Amino acid sequence: MGMAVNKVGIISCSGEEIPEGTISRIAALLVLEKLRYDETVTICLPLFLAGSEEERVFARLFPTITVDGCEKRCAEIGTKKYSGKPAATIVVTDILKKYPNLNLKSRDELSAEELELAEKVAEEIAKKVDEVLEQKRGPKRRES
Amino acid sequence: MENRKVAVVACAGMDKALGSVARDSIFKVVEVLRPGKVELVCLPPLLAGVSAYSEMVKNLPVVAVDGCAERCATKLIVKNGGRIRGRVLVPDSAKKHGLTPKSASDIGSDGEKLVGIIAEEVASIVDKLTEG
Numbered sequence: 130m131g132m133a134v135n136k137v138g139i140i141s142c143s144g145e146e147i148p149e150g151t152i153s154r155i156a157a158l159l160v161l162e163k164l165r166y167d168e169t170v171t172i173c174l175p176l177f178l179a180g181s182e183e184e185r186v187f188a189r190l191f192p193t194i195t196v197d198g199c200e201k202r203c204a205e206i207g208t209k210k211y212s213g214k215p216a217a218t219i220v221v222t223d224i225l226k227k228y229p230n231l232n233l234k235s236r237d238e239l240s241a242e243e244l245e246l247a248e249k250v251a252e253e254i255a256k257k258v259d260e261v262l263e264q265k266r267g268p269k270r271r272e273s
Numbered sequence: 274m275e276n277r278k279v280a281v282v283a284c285a286g287m288d289k290a291l292g293s294v295a296r297d298s299i300f301k302v303v304e305v306l307r308p309g310k311v312e313l314v315c316l317p318p319l320l321a322g323v324s325a326y327s328e329m330v331k332n333l334p335v336v337a338v339d340g341c342a343e344r345c346a347t348k349l350i351v352k353n354g355g356r357i358r359g360r361v362l363v364p365d366s367a368k369k370h371g372l373t374p375k376s377a378s379d380i381g382s383d384g385e386k387l388v389g390i391i392a393e394e395v396a397s398i399v400d401k402l403t404e405g
Contacts, residue, residue, distance in 0.1 A: 146315035203317030
């Protein structure tokens, strides 16, 4: 294709049913707006799955990372269906297993503890972004 | 008609502040304004084709809350065989009330006001559908 790969598409679940959906959304936004501002773009999941050709073409041409809130893995399934296998996948409930004492409550406003979890998920996404870009264009040193 | 519920499907868009407003407003309806009257339909499984979610939009009257002119919530309800009985387009209300939310991650005070307005609009549609 001859195209320089310098961006990764982040496709986040944002599900409304459980707090993990909100965690996935906040974590993805932290990566997009702060941690990896220059290296990432958002792919709007509703638009992507509702049939936006622009979003789907981007996801076909550039690597993607899906961020799912739960085991239904809607973002991952949708991405595979419409654009191909994501370069990396993250499921919030998998990360949550490392914190058995953390009890998520809010789908709306996150508590300090929940925000801390969102930050940890964001760091995992940022790490995956670096790995994906290194695979595509060779290693590059950067501060996390 | 007692115990009748209404399904609400909202935009979960990531790249616009109005998507965050749509999402927050339905939490307010479900948790504060009309608890017990509304089934919040999680958008991603509806998009991914999980049957329990498409059944919900087929079997209940549905209110769509769209965050932008793409109207993804509306399209997905129709695609899943749902009957839309009420619609709210967040940009229209934002324009009408002169409110400009800041960003997707921080909707700001205008965004919070708009959440309240949209939530009341949805609650009013829910009342009409459950009482009518």
